[in-house]
Amino acid sequence: MLEIRNLHACVEGKEILKGVNLTIRDGEVHVLMGPNGSGKSTLSNVLVGNPKYEVTEGEILFNGKNLLELSPEDRSHEGIFMSFQAPIEIPGVSMTNFMRAAVNAKRKYFGEEPLNASDFLKLLREKRKLVGLDAHFMSRGVNEGFSGGERKRNEIFQMAVLEPTFSILDETDSGLDVDALRIVAEGFNQLRTPKTSAMVITHYQRMLDYLKPDFVHVLVNGQIVRDGDASLGYEIEDRGFDWIKDEVNNG
Amino acid sequence: MDNYIIPAGQSVSKFLQFSPGEDHIKVTVEEGATLNACSLLNMPVGTEHSVTLEMDLMAHSTVNLVSITLKTGKAVANVHVRLIGEGADVKLAGAVIADAEQNTEKHILVEHVAEGCTSDMLYKQVLSGQSTGLVHGKVLVQPGAQKSASEQTLANLCVSQEARALSQPMLEIYADDVKCNHGSTIGKLDETALFYMRQRGIPEVEARLLLQHAFVNDVLQRIPNEDLRERLSHLVEHRFRGELKACNGCSLCD
Numbered sequence: 326m327l328e329i330r331n332l333h334a335c336v337e338g339k340e341i342l343k344g345v346n347l348t349i350r351d352g353e354v355h356v357l358m359g360p361n362g363s364g365k366s367t368l369s370n371v372l373v374g375n376p377k378y379e380v381t382e383g384e385i386l387f388n389g390k391n392l393l394e395l396s397p398e399d400r401s402h403e404g405i406f407m408s409f410q411a412p413i414e415i416p417g418v419s420m421t422n423f424m425r426a427a428v429n430a431k432r433k434y435f436g437e438e439p440l441n442a443s444d445f446l447k448l449l450r451e452k453r454k455l456v457g458l459d460a461h462f463m464s465r466g467v468n469e470g471f472s473g474g475e476r477k478r479n480e481i482f483q484m485a486v487l488e489p490t491f492s493i494l495d496e497t498d499s500g501l502d503v504d505a506l507r508i509v510a511e512g513f514n515q516l517r518t519p520k521t522s523a524m525v526i527t528h529y530q531r532m533l534d535y536l537k538p539d540f541v542h543v544l545v546n547g548q549i550v551r552d553g554d555a556s557l558g559y560e561i562e563d564r565g566f567d568w569i570k571d572e573v574n575n576g
Numbered sequence: 577m578d579n580y581i582i583p584a585g586q587s588v589s590k591f592l593q594f595s596p597g598e599d600h601i602k603v604t605v606e607e608g609a610t611l612n613a614c615s616l617l618n619m620p621v622g623t624e625h626s627v628t629l630e631m632d633l634m635a636h637s638t639v640n641l642v643s644i645t646l647k648t649g650k651a652v653a654n655v656h657v658r659l660i661g662e663g664a665d666v667k668l669a670g671a672v673i674a675d676a677e678q679n680t681e682k683h684i685l686v687e688h689v690a691e692g693c694t695s696d697m698l699y700k701q702v703l704s705g706q707s708t709g710l711v712h713g714k715v716l717v718q719p720g721a722q723k724s725a726s727e728q729t730l731a732n733l734c735v736s737q738e739a740r741a742l743s744q745p746m747l748e749i750y751a752d753d754v755k756c757n758h759g760s761t762i763g764k765l766d767e768t769a770l771f772y773m774r775q776r777g778i779p780e781v782e783a784r785l786l787l788q789h790a791f792v793n794d795v796l797q798r799i800p801n802e803d804l805r806e807r808l809s810h811l812v813e814h815r816f817r818g819e820l821k822a823c824n825g826c827s828l829c830d
Contacts, residue, residue: 373775375771377771396774396780397774398774398780400775401774401777402777407775409772409775412772413769413772415766415769415787415790416790416793416794417793417794418786418787418789422786423773423776423778426773426782426786427778430777430779431777434777487777
């Protein structure tokens with residue numbers, strides 16, 4: 326599904342990613358761990374085409390297509406979704422209008438007619454239930470007055486509506502209490518199919534428990550320095566990152 | 577000069593669409609009366625309009641005024657509101673959408689004369705092209721107008737490099753027991769919001785449009801009549817999409 330080859334990227338002139346290689350196949354969940362500033366969020370933002378980040382070298386193939394040539398909106402239509410670390414408030418744009426614009430833009434991309442009003446509202450209702458988001462959130466501005474937990478639930482709700490094939494969860498678990506984390510993780514798990522994949526950035530063991538990832542990667546200083554299965558995640562939870570950094574430094 | 581009197585205790589709603597030229601309007605809102613007024617300026621680009629609006633509010637009267645400027649060549653508004661009777665309440669709101677070389681000016685003076693009056697100003701401008709929009713809002717609290725409360729918010733969005741917003745909130749207070757707030761902002765479209773929307777698949781042009789419409793949404797929300805609010809909201813959307821014909825086919829249109 327996704328192939329990242331020798332990816333180098335800068336933000337504000339500073340090189341953050343220094344040759345990332347990563348392959349994610351259909352149905353796999355990969356967890357990305359690493360100390361603060363190692364480049365996890367940069368990698369996510371590059372994948373979704375955030376214009377603040379500049380790719381200086383390397384390539385990314387998404388289902389065989391050159392991802393770096395696609396606009397952020399076309400990457401979204403092609404099936405890439407990012408749950409933002411800090412979802413922004415957009416006062417004045419109601420959730421309903423926001424989702425309608427998103428859903429119909431995707432349909433247009435695939436040459437389909439816009440969804441009629443009753444089917445659209447039915448879709449929202451169905452997906453809201455999945456993450457336990459009340460109806461009244463739909464008439465509010467996007468994330469306007471939402472608590473931290475509600476914002477993260479709203480991200481998973483949007484993911485459910487847009488049905489991406491590849492999802493990036495950028496610290497979706499941070500700032501969530503135990504119950505909210507369970508709802509978000511269970512919502513995510515319900516959306517998994519043998520055809521959908523994910524890259525999950527997390528610092529928490531609890532997230533590993535819920536998601537049962539196929540692979541865990543450790544990013545240090547802009548490069549993936551360790552690959553393993555879920556047990557690597559638990560080891561990091563116990564021992565931190567320093568031992569990995571030491572091993573890398575000592576060759 | 578057009579003179580209007582809103583009789584004591586009555587509630588009146590008014591919708592006004594301006595034509596090119598000059599208007600001079602004087603309104604007296606008698607004791608306990610309510611006026612809900614909405615004005616629309618949508619004129620061909622080569623034309624000019626100026627309006628002078630004087631409003632006197634008597635005791636416990638209420639005015640809610642919303643003005644929407646969609647298209648014009650040059651438009652100047654001079655508004656002078658006097659809160660003459662105790663407990664009078666005025667809400668003034670306006671949205672200006674300008675592009676090309678359009679030029680708008682609003683000079684607004686709210687004078688608190690009597691005790692215990694409230695005033696609220698909310699003006700928003702979305703400027704693109706080489707347009708210039710000026711809003712000068714002033715609240716003047718006269719001696720003796722104790723317990724006055726006023727809010728003043730001027731917010732401006734410059735969508736292009738060349739657009740110019742001139743935004744000047746002012747307070748002049750001669751009483752010592754008042755509560756007056758004022759604020760002014762000038763900014764660009766929020767790039768983070770724009771990217772968030774694009775990540776969800778909303779094309780950039782559409783995302784910009786939604787954000788601009790959202791920016792003036794709270795002004796539109798001040799229109800109490802739902803049908804009128806939706807109609808104007810629709811016109812605003814068409815304006816941002818560049819699909820609006822000026823002036824609904826008046827004789828000056830081509």
